[in-house]
Structure formats: structure tokens, C-alpha cells
Amino acid sequence: MASSTVESFVAQQLQLLELERDAEVEERRSWQEHSSLRELQSRGVCLLKLQVSSQRTGLYGQRLVTFEPRKFGPAVVLPSNSFTSGDIVGLYDTNENSQLATGVLTRITQKSVTVAFDESHDLQLNLDRENTYRLLKLANDVTYKRLKKALMTLKKYHSGPASSLIDILLGSSTPSPAMEIPPLSFYNTTLDLSQKEAVSFALAQKELAIIHGPPGTGKTTTVVEIILQAVKQGLKVLCCAPSNIAVDNLVERLALCKKRILRLGHPARLLESVQHHSLDAVLARSDNAQIVADIRRDIDQVFGKNKKTQDKREKGNFRSEIKLLRKELKEREEAAIVQSLTAADVVLATNTGASSDGPLKLLPEDYFDVVVVDECAQALEASCWIPLLKAPKCILAGDHRQLPPTTVSHRAALAGLSRSLMERLAEKHGAGVVRMLTVQYRMHQAIMCWASEAMYHGQLTSHPSVAGHLLKDLPGVTDTEETRVPLLLIDTAGCGLLELEEEDSQSKGNPGEVRLVTLHIQALVDAGVQAGDIAVIAPYNLQVDLLRQSLSNKHPELEIKSVDGFQGREKEAVLLTFVRSNRKGEVGFLAEDRRINVAVTRARRHVAVICDSHTVNNHAFLKTLVDYFTEHGEVRTAFEYLDDIVPENYTHEGSQGHSRVPKPKCPSTSIRKPASDQESGQETRAAPRHGRRKPSEKPPGSHVQSQHSSSANGSDRTGGPDRTEHFRATIEEFVASKESQLEFPTSLSSHDRLRVHQLAEEFGLRHDSTGEGKARHITVSRRSPASSGSVAPQPSSPPSPAQAEPEPRAEEPVTVVQAHCPVQLDLKALHLERLQRQQSSQAQTAKGQPGGDSRPQKASQKKKKKEPKDPRLWRKGSCPCPPED
Known part of the structure; x- marks a missing residue:
């Protein structure tokens, strides 16, 4: 060994461990100095008002003390906490601030917590069953000391x-x-x-x-x-x-x-299924088991006598006896342990x-x-x-x-x-x-291919048993648009579903994405997918909390966790909510490529990603994921879900300016959308389609047919600008004609339909999407003068982004409201208000005169819904995208 190499390595590792240790200590210190005891308990790092329920001697003579909450009723449980087996805890008297002892938490249930104190503490501990105590989680000195000791051993x-x-x-x-x-x-x-x-x-x-x-x-x-x-x-x-x-x-x-296997570690830290192989269990079956048990019982009896007597001489005798018994216990236990280890x-x-x-x-x-x-x-x-x-x-x-x-x-x-x-x-x-x-046995081929190319140099292949499996292939699951696709992207770009931040932490949530997740899960469950086969993964604890509040009561078997909680796990369907949606394009934790890899590859048959493509595309790796889903999967815009996530009892006059066919509660229509969207507050532009299409397929035709003798057929063009101009010419011809309705064919792509929607709004025409799936098409018609209130403008060129959406003024602050349950956002009304302002500007109407369409909404399309109970997160005018079909 080159001693200089070892010494250099050890010195560096010790320095890094010291930084980590200092950070842990500082985190704990900050909590204790700036938080009350109740706040610490709410953080899950402190347990208050505990009473001693039992004491006994454990392995190696340790004193095991079990604490329970002070009982005021028959069903008293511990508060929600983050304590786990192996944590280092400090024991305090409720009425004093000084620490009584330090121990290791060995077991915790809903009703009790057991702590092991070594022999240096237990003789001095005189715990009163009538008194109350508190436990505080401390930085793990044991782990740090073991790591440091291993490095020093390496050095020597x-x-x-x-x-x-x-x-x-x-x-x-x-x-x-x-x-x-x-x-x-x-x-x-x-x-x-x-x-x-x-x-x-x-x-x-x-x-x-x-x-x-x-x-x-x-x-x-x-x-x-x-x-x-x-x-x-x-x-x-x-x-x-x-x-x-x-x-x-x-x-x-x-x-x-x-x-013959032997599992080291305290039984309280092990799964029930492996307890039989734990060292404790093996020792209990050994020849020395009865002798060891007798010695432990003797120690407990002498310990009890020591607590009762007040005579100093007797106490000294009892302590000497305990030491002798412990010495014998140690020898017996070590012999049994060696025998168990060598037999394995x-x-x-x-x-x-x-x-x-x-x-x-x-x-x-x-x-x-x-x-x-x-x-x-x-x-x-x-x-x-x-x-x-x-x-x-x-x-x-x-x-x-x-x-x-x-x-x-x-x-x-x-x-x-x-x-x-x-x-x-x-x-x-x-x-x-x-x-x-190189052969994976979990994921559908489409899910695997992204991970293989992005992370594993394209070396992975799918086993035939999983390469094509989908949710619809599961027993009891019906064939729907949700269950027949392995990849789904729900893009919220331009829809105003902005993130929110908790006041006292850096954790983030997105109530709009929570609502979208809820709708998609309901669609899967309605199709027959078991909630226990679905996982929802979020990068932030606040989003996890919001999701649980929205979903856990209705779907108790549904697993909702952070990415870190799912490594090594798998589910039939996985929903990923990326949370981040902001004007700065900040992605935070999402910038960790490996974290995203873990999240996506938990899925067997279906992955749904809910994200703001404009925000996440600022990170190169995330952009590869969005681009892959756009090319190989189903892509929907969040506008597809507007009927389900906005209040339908909105009474603003502008809310009647756009007609849509009523949609099912859990929408199944799919829209492919560009992978990159414009920033919230700018006009969304159509881009060439990157949908999933077989290589042999030709792009869908661009010809349209007009009802009532109006028709317009065009050549099949795929270029974005040329195709838009073709649709513009068709609509201009329709406006100049006397026909009342223009129907576009079902062969249009979702991006083509988006262009038609935009152009129809530009010309002040009514535009309806009808049909489902492959039968979906757009019908453009005139608005009656009685309902429109003004002549529809006929612009000769599309409005500039500046016209479509002016930059927000400095005096218009972003209103951020913390919410801990799903929030329904009035995105549709915001969008329609913008369109009305745009039309008014183009028509050069009188100042203050309403420029939006005021035609009456069909009664059958107006549903009554309760007013939202929670505050919203939005910026006025932050939803620039026209509704997509």
C-alpha cells in the first residue's frame, strides 16, 4: 500500500464527514433554538408527555425502557413523527431542561416507543412511572463514530x-x-x-x-x-x-x-419475515439460551432490590453483584454468538x-x-x-x-x-x-427505451414477457385511451398552474397539478386499475402532502411518496407530478438526472408525467424526457381538463364567449402538443407535430369541407407556417362567403386543430370541437349579430406576441396563497377575458365597450358546481393558450 495515497484519501473523507456532521448538528440546533417544543413535535423530531410503561434487560445487558403517551383515554397514540429504529434520542424530564441520558431507539409503534440505554446510564436512571418525559431526536453520533473509526483503521x-x-x-x-x-x-x-x-x-x-x-x-x-x-x-x-x-x-x-444464514442487527429493526434468522432468535434456540435467560433474570431482580433500598452499603453490594452477573452474562453470550456466527x-x-x-x-x-x-x-x-x-x-x-x-x-x-x-x-x-x-423484466418497451438511451447508452432490452404489456391487459381492466398507452404527457405550459411555496420552508406544491393527478387516477380506477397498483411520485414533501389530502381518503391503497421512497419498488402505473411552474424556469430538485430516472423506471405498464414543459425544458435532461414523450406517447394539454378543473358556475359575461362540447368527468380525448411551450404570459404558438406516427404513414391531409355547399380543399402540407396560412385562407374564404358553417375533417392532427381554434378566435368566429378519439373534428360557424354585439374582426395577419399578451405591470404582484388541499383554478375565464381584450383591440371598438362575445351559452352546457373553498394561485392574464380540442 502507498501510505501517502491512503493518508490523503482518509484525510479527505474525514473532512467531508466532518462537514456532514456539522450540517446535521446545525440543523438540529436551529430547530431547538428557534422552535418551541410543540413545533418540534409537529416537525416529528420530538415526543412530549411520555410515561414509563416498562423496563427490562435486553441483549448485552442494555436497559430497555418503553414509553407511552400520558393516558387520558382508552385509545392514546403517539403523534405523527419521523422516529425510526436506530435513531439516537435524548431523554429529558418534562419539568427540567437538562438531558437525563442518551439512548438508541429500538422499537416504535403507534402507541409506544422503546429506547435502549447502556449500562453507563441505567444505574443512575431512576425513572418514575408517575413522572412525564420527552424524547428528542439527536444527530446520529454512533454512525458518525463508526465511519470515522473505519477510516482510521484503514489509515493504520x-x-x-x-x-x-x-x-x-x-x-x-x-x-x-x-x-x-x-x-x-x-x-x-x-x-x-x-x-x-x-x-x-x-x-x-x-x-x-x-x-x-x-x-x-x-x-x-x-x-x-x-x-x-x-x-x-x-x-x-x-x-x-x-x-x-x-x-x-x-x-x-x-x-x-x-x-444457513444469520442476520445481525436488533430485531426491532428487522422485517417480521426475517426475525427467525436474527441473532437474537438464533441465540434463543441455542444450548446456552436457558442459562443466559437465568442470568438476565437475576440481574433484573438485583436491579429491583437496588432501587428499593436506601442503605448505601447495600447499594454498593448490589452494584458489585450486578457487575459480576453482567460479566458472566457477557461470557456466556459471546460464546453463543461465536458458535452462531461460525455455523452460518x-x-x-x-x-x-x-x-x-x-x-x-x-x-x-x-x-x-x-x-x-x-x-x-x-x-x-x-x-x-x-x-x-x-x-x-x-x-x-x-x-x-x-x-x-x-x-x-x-x-x-x-x-x-x-x-x-x-x-x-x-x-x-x-x-x-x-x-x-441488460435484459429488463419490468417495463413496457416504450418506457424502457427512454431510460436506456438517456442513462444506459442504449444497452437495455426488454424481455418479451413485458415488452408490450399495457394496463388494459390486466385482469378486469377495460380498454380505454388511458389504459392502452404506456406514455402520457399532460402539459400545463401556459395554463397558469403555477407552483406555490410553503411559508416556513423551501418545499413546493402545485394544486393545479394535484387536480390533474386526481382526474387521471380516477380515469384509471374507473377503467378497472386497482389503486394499489398505482403510485404517485412527487419531488417535494408539500406536494406529497397535498396529494395525500386529495387522494388518500378515497384511495387508501394508493401509494404517494417522494422519489427517494420508491427506489427498488415498482408499480403497474406511475404518475409523476413535477410541480415546478414558474416564469424564471427554475427546476430545483428536478435537475438531478438520476432522480428522474428512478421516478420513470418504477412503472411497469404506464407512466403519466404532469409538468409545465416551458419550465422543465430549461433543463437539458428534462427536455429529453418531454421530447421523448411527445414523439412516442400521448400528449395532452391541460386545457383538455378545463371543464373539470375550473368552476363551472362562473358568471362573468365573458365566460360565454366560447363553446365546447360537454366532456366526461375524466376526459379521455388526447391532444398532442409541442414539447416546448412559450413562457406563461406569452402567446402559445403552434409547432409541427411530433406525434407518434408509423414511419410509413403520411402526415394527415389538410383539406377541409364546408357544409351547406361551402368547401375548400388544399394540398397536403406539413410545414407549420405554410399550413397555418392555408387554414387562414380557407377561413377567409368562408368569412367572405354566405355559408353559415365550415366543417374541418377528422384527419387533422391535434396541432392542426389547435391552429384552427386560434384562427377562428382571431376572426371572431365560433369554433366547436365535437366527437371523441379519431372522430374528433372542428366546426367553425358565424356568431349571430344579436349575440355578438359587434362585427367580427377580420385581421389580415396574426397578432404579435406583444399584442396577444402584454407584459405584466410592476404594480401587478403575483398573488401566492398557501393551500393544503386541491385548488380549482378559473383558467378558462382568464383565457376568455384575454381573447375579448384582443378582439376589442383589433376591432378598434370604443374605449370601455365590451369587446367579447356575449352570445348566450347553451343551458345544456352549463353545469352547476360548488364555489371553490380554497384560495387560488394565479396571475391575471397568465393563461394565453386558446382551448384545444
Whole structure:
């Protein structure tokens, strides 16, 4: 080993960890200094007014204290909180500010929380059952200390089983050539070629192998096969992962193969299905179990006597007796632990759970032959060094194109803390140490292709069993326009569905997108898709809260989470709400490419993206996603949903200026829309269609037919400007004629229909969309003089963007109102008001005279709806787009 290289690496890692630690401490300190206890409890980091319900002795003689809320009734539960097993907590007396002790939370339920205090605290703790206490979540010193200790051990590591591996991992030497191994007889006979190659490669490598598993490629299946083959060769395997759930997933899979496995970690942190394989459970079945239980019982009895007596001499005797009993308990437990560890083929733990201050310290330094680190790309590199120092070979598995390690310090992340060991080694050594799994078994071909091209160099292929599967193929699901498409983009550009920001945080929400999500989910559920098969993913906690308030009561099985909560998961349908919609084009968290990759690739059969294309297209990677959906999927403008997201009892006179055919509650019509839209407050322009069309298909014809003997046929042109001029000439000819109605054919694309809508508005004509799906078409007709109130203008050229929508004045502030439930926005009325102003200007009507169309609305098209209860988020005139069909 080059000591200078190791020292430099360790120094850098320690500095980054220190930055992270300082950021965590500062975050906690800020909460405590600027928040009341009740505010801390509302943040989920504090539990108030707790009483002791029980005390007992746990593993290694720790004092386990269970707290419950002070009881005022039969059904008392803990408030909503963010406490989890393994958290470091401070114990305080309700009536005092001084901290009584620090412990580790081992178990939390809806009604109680259990904390472990080590022996340095429990003899001094005299907890009164009648008193009340509070628990405060603290920064995790244990994890930090273990990471720091591992790095210091690495710095001092001079000889041992991992010496050669350390040189390779730190770049002082290159990996050795692969070993020759005999052909393998695979336990899992269904492995594909890339999986089999990865297994053989991992076993043949002498020091380092990396298994790169993109979404849905069967990474866990491959890792399990590698472990089974290693055990078959007589190797002792230590298997780790950064999270308990990832470790438990491997335990469940290995348990099915009837191998002797041992799961380290407190039982309270483990899944119920793996409890049987936990160290506690194995010890309970050992020969020493009864003796250990008797010693623990003796300790509890002496401890009780110590609390009752007031005599100092007796207290001293009791303490001495407890120490002797604990010494015997420790010896018995350690013997049983060593026996359990050596009997196991595979030992599994979290990265930090494999530390030298745990059970593994009882084994010889060279006991393990290989270390497997699953989900390595999600782990801090420092945490990986804890198990890596225990074997001469490591196999890393994960996907460094998905979520990186979680960090608090932005500065530390930028300096390299968020770069995983797997990412670093894959970039350094490339194909020499990496094998990528290339066949995915999750996603429809259309979903996979975007991820493959954007993130995996086009190397992924779909297994035939999933390449064409759609929601409509699920049992009980009907064939609708929602269930027959794998990709759907609902574009809110120009519709005024702006984001909002919570007053006391940087979290953001978008009530308009919440409403669109609600409508689309209802359409899927109405088609027969089970709510439990649907996931909604949002990048911001505020949006998650808004979505849950809107959807959870009606669809309790529906999962609504942030992106981070879904890695490793999958659902039949996934809805992504990108939230960001602002005039500056800021995308925030969405700028993390890997986060978007995770979100999209959770879906099996259907992905719906709800976003403002103008905002998100400011980020190059997001633009590739929008462009891909535009070209290969269904694209709808949010205007398609206006009848469902605006109040239909709006009484402004301008609201009668545009007629639309009544639509179903959950619209099924599809409109393809340009991927890039103009900024809110500017005129939306039509662009050439990029819809999904077979290569052999010709662009739809541009000829139109007029009813009542009026007709106009044109050549088939695809150019945007030329096609617009053709439609303009057709409409001008209709205006000059005596015909009352002009009907355009169903062959027009949605973009062509958009142009017709715009031109009809420009000429002051009535324009209606009728029919559904392929039968959808536009009818243009004259407005009667009695209802119009003015002669329809006939402009010779389209209005400029400046005419269409003037820039907002400085004295018109953006009104932002916080809302925590779906908000219905009066976008339609805003749009119609703009059109009226435009027509009035073009017709040069008298100042103050209404310029909009005042014809009566058909009674059948007016539905009564309750007034919205919540404030809206909008800017006057921020909805410039004409309604699309």
C-alpha cells in the first residue's frame, strides 16, 4: 500500500464527514433554538408527555425502557413523527431542561416507543412511572463514530487479508487477471445470458467485481445466485447493504434456498419475515439460551432490590453483584454468538452493523473470504469500508445511475461525499471490473427505451414477457385511451398552474397539478386499475402532502411518496407530478438526472408525467424526457381538463364567449402538443407535430369541407407556417362567403386543430370541437349579430406576441396563497377575458365597450358546481393558450 495515497484519501473523507456532521448538528440546533417544543413535535423530531410503561434487560445487558403517551383515554397514540429504529434520542424530564441520558431507539409503534440505554446510564436512571418525559431526536453520533473509526483503521492498516484489495480500490494497483473457473451449474435455471455472465465474472475475479443492475434487470436475483455459488465453493460470505430493508430483502431470498444464514442487527429493526434468522432468535434456540435467560433474570431482580433500598452499603453490594452477573452474562453470550456466527454460511448486516464494535469483533480477522455490498451506489463510501476491511475480495452491486447517497451538507456533497465507491470504481476501471445486466423484466418497451438511451447508452432490452404489456391487459381492466398507452404527457405550459411555496420552508406544491393527478387516477380506477397498483411520485414533501389530502381518503391503497421512497419498488402505473411552474424556469430538485430516472423506471405498464414543459425544458435532461414523450406517447394539454378543473358556475359575461362540447368527468380525448411551450404570459404558438406516427404513414391531409355547399380543399402540407396560412385562407374564404358553417375533417392532427381554434378566435368566429378519439373534428360557424354585439374582426395577419399578451405591470404582484388541499383554478375565464381584450383591440371598438362575445351559452352546457373553498394561485392574464380540442 502507498501510505501517502491512503493518508490523503482518509484525510479527505474525514473532512467531508466532518462537514456532514456539522450540517446535521446545525440543523438540529436551529430547530431547538428557534422552535418551541410543540413545533418540534409537529416537525416529528420530538415526543412530549411520555410515561414509563416498562423496563427490562435486553441483549448485552442494555436497559430497555418503553414509553407511552400520558393516558387520558382508552385509545392514546403517539403523534405523527419521523422516529425510526436506530435513531439516537435524548431523554429529558418534562419539568427540567437538562438531558437525563442518551439512548438508541429500538422499537416504535403507534402507541409506544422503546429506547435502549447502556449500562453507563441505567444505574443512575431512576425513572418514575408517575413522572412525564420527552424524547428528542439527536444527530446520529454512533454512525458518525463508526465511519470515522473505519477510516482510521484503514489509515493504520498495514497487513491483513484486505491489503491487496485496498491498493486496488485506492488506485495504487490494478486488478489481477480473472481466474479460470469450471462451468457453473446454476441454482436458478431461468437466468438470462447477461445474468449468467455476471455470476461467472464475479466468481472469477480475484479482488474486485462490480455488478451494474439497471432498473428491472434482476440485480437481486443475480446477487443471490453469486452468494449461493460462493457458498457452494466453500467460501465464507459477509453480505451487507446500506439499509435494513435492502439486507432483509436478501435474507428473504436466501432463506428460500435453505442456506444457513444469520442476520445481525436488533430485531426491532428487522422485517417480521426475517426475525427467525436474527441473532437474537438464533441465540434463543441455542444450548446456552436457558442459562443466559437465568442470568438476565437475576440481574433484573438485583436491579429491583437496588432501587428499593436506601442503605448505601447495600447499594454498593448490589452494584458489585450486578457487575459480576453482567460479566458472566457477557461470557456466556459471546460464546453463543461465536458458535452462531461460525455455523452460518452467510452473515448479513448493514454496512455500519458490520462494525468491529459489534458481534463480528469475536471472529478472526481473516474469517471471511468475500464481502458482497448490495445497493452500493446508495451508500456513503466511508460506510463501505467497514465491511471491506474484513475480506480479500469484494463484489459490489447496484446502479450508480439511480439515487446517490443521501447527504445533508450541500457543500460536502459537491466536494465528493455524494459520490459512491461503486461510481468511482466503475468510472476508473470500466469494463475491466464491471458487468452490466441488460435484459429488463419490468417495463413496457416504450418506457424502457427512454431510460436506456438517456442513462444506459442504449444497452437495455426488454424481455418479451413485458415488452408490450399495457394496463388494459390486466385482469378486469377495460380498454380505454388511458389504459392502452404506456406514455402520457399532460402539459400545463401556459395554463397558469403555477407552483406555490410553503411559508416556513423551501418545499413546493402545485394544486393545479394535484387536480390533474386526481382526474387521471380516477380515469384509471374507473377503467378497472386497482389503486394499489398505482403510485404517485412527487419531488417535494408539500406536494406529497397535498396529494395525500386529495387522494388518500378515497384511495387508501394508493401509494404517494417522494422519489427517494420508491427506489427498488415498482408499480403497474406511475404518475409523476413535477410541480415546478414558474416564469424564471427554475427546476430545483428536478435537475438531478438520476432522480428522474428512478421516478420513470418504477412503472411497469404506464407512466403519466404532469409538468409545465416551458419550465422543465430549461433543463437539458428534462427536455429529453418531454421530447421523448411527445414523439412516442400521448400528449395532452391541460386545457383538455378545463371543464373539470375550473368552476363551472362562473358568471362573468365573458365566460360565454366560447363553446365546447360537454366532456366526461375524466376526459379521455388526447391532444398532442409541442414539447416546448412559450413562457406563461406569452402567446402559445403552434409547432409541427411530433406525434407518434408509423414511419410509413403520411402526415394527415389538410383539406377541409364546408357544409351547406361551402368547401375548400388544399394540398397536403406539413410545414407549420405554410399550413397555418392555408387554414387562414380557407377561413377567409368562408368569412367572405354566405355559408353559415365550415366543417374541418377528422384527419387533422391535434396541432392542426389547435391552429384552427386560434384562427377562428382571431376572426371572431365560433369554433366547436365535437366527437371523441379519431372522430374528433372542428366546426367553425358565424356568431349571430344579436349575440355578438359587434362585427367580427377580420385581421389580415396574426397578432404579435406583444399584442396577444402584454407584459405584466410592476404594480401587478403575483398573488401566492398557501393551500393544503386541491385548488380549482378559473383558467378558462382568464383565457376568455384575454381573447375579448384582443378582439376589442383589433376591432378598434370604443374605449370601455365590451369587446367579447356575449352570445348566450347553451343551458345544456352549463353545469352547476360548488364555489371553490380554497384560495387560488394565479396571475391575471397568465393563461394565453386558446382551448384545444
